[in-house]
Amino acid sequence: MTSPFRWDVVVTGFVLAVPVFLLALRGDFTADDVLSRLLWCLAAGWAVVALVRWASTPPAPVKPARKPAPVPAEAAEGEPAPTA
Numbered sequence: 001m002t003s004p005f006r007w008d009v010v011v012t013g014f015v016l017a018v019p020v021f022l023l024a025l026r027g028d029f030t031a032d033d034v035l036s037r038l039l040w041c042l043a044a045g046w047a048v049v050a051l052v053r054w055a056s057t058p059p060a061p062v063k064p065a066r067k068p069a070p071v072p073a074e075a076a077e078g079e080p081a082p083t084a
Contacts, residue, residue, distance in 0.1 A: 006049070013038075013045030 017038055024034045 009042070009046045009049050011045075012048050013042035016044050016048075017041035 020029065020034055020037045020041060023029045024031075029037070
């Protein structure tokens with residue numbers, strides 16, 4: 001399992017936290033509000049990166065189907081195969 005603090009997750013979390021910082025600068029949020037919402041921004045960043053990584057991963061190659069066993073020539077004509 002990879003760390004949730006990868007650079008792409010942290011950057012995405014901080015991008016999602018820009019409105020939180022702006023609302024804090026405007027005076028709408030207290031320091032406690034900002035800290036609690038930053039954790040949610042980091043979690044949302046992790047979810048976004050996980051979803052993008054999942055969506056961008058190419059599907060596994062499909063194995064070709066096995067060919068059926070060849071049918072004997074006698075049975076192919078509709079006659080029952082001789083039994084021993």
